[in-house]
Amino acid sequence: MKIRQLFDYETWTYTYLLWDEDTKEAAAIDSVAEQVERDIQHIEELGLNVKYLLETHIHADHITGAGPIRKHTGAKIVVHKNSGSECADILAEEGDSFMLGQQSIRVLHTPGHTNNDITYQIDGAVFTGDTLLVRDCGRTDFQLGSNEAMYESLTEKLFKLSPDTLVFPAHDYKGFSQSTIGEEIEYNTRVGKGKSYEDFAVIMDNLNLPNPRKIDISVPGNMQCGNVA
Amino acid sequence: MKIRQLFDYETWTYTYLLWDEDTKEAAAIDSVAEQVERDIQHIEELGLNVKYLLETHIHADHITGAGPIRKHTGAKIVVHKNSGSECADILAEEGDSFMLGQQSIRVLHTPGHTNNDITYQIDGAVFTGDTLLVRDCGRTDFQLGSNEAMYESLTEKLFKLSPDTLVFPAHDYKGFSQSTIGEEIEYNTRVGKGKSYEDFAVIMDNLNLPNPRKIDISVPGNMQCGNVA
Numbered sequence: 001m002k003i004r005q006l007f008d009y010e011t012w013t014y015t016y017l018l019w020d021e022d023t024k025e026a027a028a029i030d031s032v033a034e035q036v037e038r039d040i041q042h043i044e045e046l047g048l049n050v051k052y053l054l055e056t057h058i059h060a061d062h063i064t065g066a067g068p069i070r071k072h073t074g075a076k077i078v079v080h081k082n083s084g085s086e087c088a089d090i091l092a093e094e095g096d097s098f099m100l101g102q103q104s105i106r107v108l109h110t111p112g113h114t115n116n117d118i119t120y121q122i123d124g125a126v127f128t129g130d131t132l133l134v135r136d137c138g139r140t141d142f143q144l145g146s147n148e149a150m151y152e153s154l155t156e157k158l159f160k161l162s163p164d165t166l167v168f169p170a171h172d173y174k175g176f177s178q179s180t181i182g183e184e185i186e187y188n189t190r191v192g193k194g195k196s197y198e199d200f201a202v203i204m205d206n207l208n209l210p211n212p213r214k215i216d217i218s219v220p221g222n223m224q225c226g227n228v229a
Numbered sequence: 230m231k232i233r234q235l236f237d238y239e240t241w242t243y244t245y246l247l248w249d250e251d252t253k254e255a256a257a258i259d260s261v262a263e264q265v266e267r268d269i270q271h272i273e274e275l276g277l278n279v280k281y282l283l284e285t286h287i288h289a290d291h292i293t294g295a296g297p298i299r300k301h302t303g304a305k306i307v308v309h310k311n312s313g314s315e316c317a318d319i320l321a322e323e324g325d326s327f328m329l330g331q332q333s334i335r336v337l338h339t340p341g342h343t344n345n346d347i348t349y350q351i352d353g354a355v356f357t358g359d360t361l362l363v364r365d366c367g368r369t370d371f372q373l374g375s376n377e378a379m380y381e382s383l384t385e386k387l388f389k390l391s392p393d394t395l396v397f398p399a400h401d402y403k404g405f406s407q408s409t410i411g412e413e414i415e416y417n418t419r420v421g422k423g424k425s426y427e428d429f430a431v432i433m434d435n436l437n438l439p440n441p442r443k444i445d446i447s448v449p450g451n452m453q454c455g456n457v458a
Binding site: 008009015038172186187 | 264
């Protein structure tokens with residue numbers, strides 16, 4: 001599977017294009033409304049046939065580009081069934097998979113940041129949304145986030161994958177683009193080696209983060225797949 | 230060869246760590262002074278033995294982190310001989326190569342942005358500095374830059390590489406992280422398909438870019454490998 005990482009500077013969001021080199025069947029993960037023109041041009045230049053627009057969750061910090069890209073490409077929008085989205089084409093759950101040519105993308109339910117987080121897994125790599133970030137993890141204080149669910153998703157699900165699995169997050173704020181499961185088991189500042197659930201919960205309960213600037217338009221906008229005025 | 234891309238948000242600069250998985254011998258390309266602490270921590274967490282600090286050119290937009298990282302790791306700083314640098318350990322030229330374990334990094338002289346641009350080539354990928362950017366190229370209007378040299382470096386040297394060669398630039402301003410030679414031959418907005426040298430020169434002569442904000446401290450600072458007060 002070919003992977004192309006794209007970045008939105010305003011919201012520090014990574015968008016990914018994945019494609020099967022033989023058939024050019026493709027998926028986009030976590031597109032951003034403001035970057036739709038760039039992304040569509042890039043999709044066309046790469047000659048990709050986009051079949052799936054995969055959302056890792058209903059985002060609070062940016063509006064998805066999935067709606068406009070669906071309109072342009074005819075691709076199907078995928079979100080987790082817990083989202084309650086009425087605009088998505090596919091409400092996915094643990095164990096589902098999507099094929100690009102002969103290659104599969106598998107759905108892992110990894111809640112904690114919200115109740116509808118999906119990690120998309122391909123051979124050798126995971127796209128972890130706001131669940132696992134490089135040396136970090138997503139916040140748990142809105143959208144039905146949960147410290148318990150986050151800790152379990154990280155330590156009982158993602159950290160059970162092969163240590164050399166590449167990790168591609170939905171955001172980064174320090175200039176990291178990727179990691180591996182092995183590095184995160186060792187060095188993640190919130191749940192890495194030596195951190196108990198109690199340690200983790202103290203960290204998460206004391207982050208004191210302001211709400212994302214765009215949360216009031218992003219969440220309802222994303223429930224409509226970004227098809228907002 | 231393993232590749233890790235890192236980003237400096239303030240100057241839109243990509244730094245790269247390359248390493249041989251067997252021996253952990255490593256190189257860093259185009260480090261940034263403000264990110265030295267992050268980079269050294271990352272190098273240590275990855276267990277890397279940094280042998281070379283490779284500069285693609287004497288930068289005008291940021292101060293290199295090579296000096297401080299050399300001090301910490303004992304690695305050798307490499308710049309092109311045309312730079313006139315008195316602090317570098319190795320003044321490289323076309324055809325030189327550096328080994329990380331059994332894997333080699335080869336020097337291509339690709340002037341045009343300055344007179345001392347190096348593209349570092351490994352199997353399957355090139356690190357093109359400010360010569361070839363994604364759909365773009367570096368400016369040619371200071372530091373002995375030259376439209377003629379840039380056009381030749383792009384079309385006669387880089388575009389002769391295998392089309393599937395991955396391209397990793399020193400900067401990006403639109404959220405692209407990589408490209409391929411084949412894409413750039415086709416879609417580069419300055420020298421892609423159908424663009425003559427005359428077309429290219431008109432574009433370059435009309436960019437009307439302001440000087441980089443930090444040029445007055447960056448160029449002399451980088452001539453000292455970033456060892457500035």
